[in-house]
Amino acid sequence: MRLWFEAALLPEGWRDHVRVTVADGLIVQVLPDTLPAPDDERHGPAIPGLANLHSHAFQRGIAGLTERAGSGSDSFWTWREAMYRFVDRLDPEGLRAIAALAYVEMLESGFTRVGEFHYLHHDRDGQRYADRAAMSCVIAEAARESGIALTLLPVFYAHAGFGGTPPTQGQRRFVHDLDGYATLLEAAGKVIADLEGAVLGVAPHSLRAVLPEELSQITALLLQGPVHIHIAEQMAEVDDCLAWSGQRPVEWLFDHASVDRRWCLVHATHVTPEELGRIADRQAVVGLCPITEANLGDGIFPARAFLNKGGRIGVGSDSNVEIDAAAELRLLEYGQRLQHRGRNLLAGGPGQSTGGSLFRAVQGGGAQASGQQPHGLAVGAPADIVAFRPDHSVLVERREDAILDSWIFAGGKALVDSVWRHGRRRVSEGRHLARPAIEARYRRTLGAYLD
Structure with missing residues (x-):
């Protein structure tokens, strides 16, 4: 051709x-x-097509359905409860139907690979399916049907909060112990073995959902391939981590894990200048999801400061409330403009194109974080x-x-x-x-x- x-x-x-x-x-x-x-x-x-480095495909099913004010203050945490109620209804065929359309929409917007941060593993009552990878299988089938390249990131989720708080009823479809997760990971590898271009990674959900000893054992299960983790998305998360450990989430992670270029730190919204420098020095990718971060009221990542330190970024559609590669990049720049009251803040220098600089940054960072080599x-x-x-x-x-x-x-x-x-x-x-x-x-x- x-x-x-x-x-x-x-x-x-x-x-x-x-x-x-x-x-x-x-x-x-x-x-x-x-x-x-x-x-x-x-x-x-x-x-070149872009990698969408962070997606929860099933959440496309509630796009637009969480925009009514509650009786108190709305936040990420109240949105999460609405999402859990939707999760209670999903079966494998439903997940496949929603994921397939989400992947179709990604391709239509210019994404050609998706990093599926996949944590919906079990049946509606929390019991394991006979095939531990049943839900991973339907994600792979949705990718096959749509034609999008898949980086499958099975999520380890064991606790509701820092220090091993027991999971809630709403989290029953997500949770694993270490042996169960190892079994899932092996089965997921077999599921995607014949899917062209597929990549397998590991995904400790967050520091609040994984104990320190679990984190080290999870990341040791796969010696190659991406490692993705939610981190420092919400100020409440930062405060809880300080109360638990005396350190901020990114600070704790870098002091207790061998973070390198395999890692993708998803969101990392609330970070200090020192933490930005440590991320850049280790050549890890920060996975930004500007539309979802705005929708959930997370805050604005200090992208200008990070890129000035040589940091690496990619973008993802996360909750899939809107699927549009260009819109993610536009809001990434516009967030910086609103925060700093200037224009063309991510252009990289005088005379440089903002769109060109953004695209090249997220193309390289997305490919790295999704294990896509070569690319372009x-x-x-x-x-x-x-x-x-x-x-x-x-x-x-x-x-x-x-x-x-x-x-x-x-x-x-x-x-x-x-x-x-x-x-x-x-x-x-x-x-x-x-x-x-x-x-x-x-x-x-x-x-x-x-x-």
């Missing part, structure tokens, strides 16, 4: 008139400054490509990084025309080719849950 693009973002930068040859799902040749041949499939400007529009990498609509008014006379600026700050996912994952076209004219059947199943499933 030969694809010809008006322009394409290659590892060395933007080039015009680029022919990309694909064989067995991989890029085997990239030729810039090349006139299209009669049998080339012609498209507008193209960029380069020979040997999977053909994970996003092409924009060449005739869209937002792209009139745009060249090079102005294309990214216009996508992120003006056009959003409406600019996405075609998406290929591992050389197979999954999105055409902005719509996933399997959307009608997947959406119809989602409608039936969600209608039954919410009736």
Whole structure:
């Protein structure tokens, strides 16, 4: 297969008139400054697909349903109780239906890989399924059906709070002991073994859900692959960690775990300058989810300070209240503008493009955190490509990084025309080719849950 693009973002930068040859799902040749041949499939400007490094796919089912004020102060914690009530209704087929549509929407927005932080493991009464990886299996099937690449991150969740507080009734579908988690991890590896490009990682849910000795044993179960953890998302979490240990969450983690470039610290919203420096020095990735963090009232991560220290970032859709790669990047920058009362704060320097700098940062950080190597529009990498609509008014006379600026700050996912994952076209004219059947199943499933 030969694809010809008006322009394409290659590892060395933007080039015009680029022919990309694909064989067995991989890029085997990239030729810039090349006139299209009669049998080339012609498209507008193209960029590499992005990794969505943090998703709870099932939460797409409650998008928009938690926006009524409660009798007291609403927060992440009150939202969590509403989410737990929805979890009580889910069965494997329901999870598959919701996840498949979420993954379709990710592809339509420019994400070509998802890091599924997967903690819904057990039956509705909290009992283990006969197949310990039953719920992991339906996540893999949803990825297979949609075509998105999967980084599966089975979550270890054992406690409700710091120091081993017993889990609540609402958490009964999540909890494991160490032996049960080891069994799950082994089974999950088998589930994704034949799923093209799939990666297995480990995910201690958070410091409040994992004891210190459990954390060290969990991370030792997988000597390669990503390690993801929620950390310092809420000030209440920081305060509780101080009360338990005398240290802040990130501070405690770095003093008690061998954090390195395999690690992704999800959110890390409430951190000190010293903690930012330690994260950057260890080359760990901070996984930012700006839309969810805004929706839940988490706060704003100090992205400008972190990037100035050489820090690495990626983005994720987390609760999936909205799925749009460009919108995540836009809100990441806008949060900094609102906080610091300036503009183009993540551009990286005078004359630099904000969209270009953001995209390159999250492309590299997302690939690292999701275990995706190699990546980008380069020979040997999977053909994970996003092409924009060449005739869209937002792209009139745009060249090079102005294309990214216009996508992120003006056009959003409406600019996405075609998406290929591992050389197979999954999105055409902005719509996933399997959307009608997947959406119809989602409608039936969600209608039954919410009736």
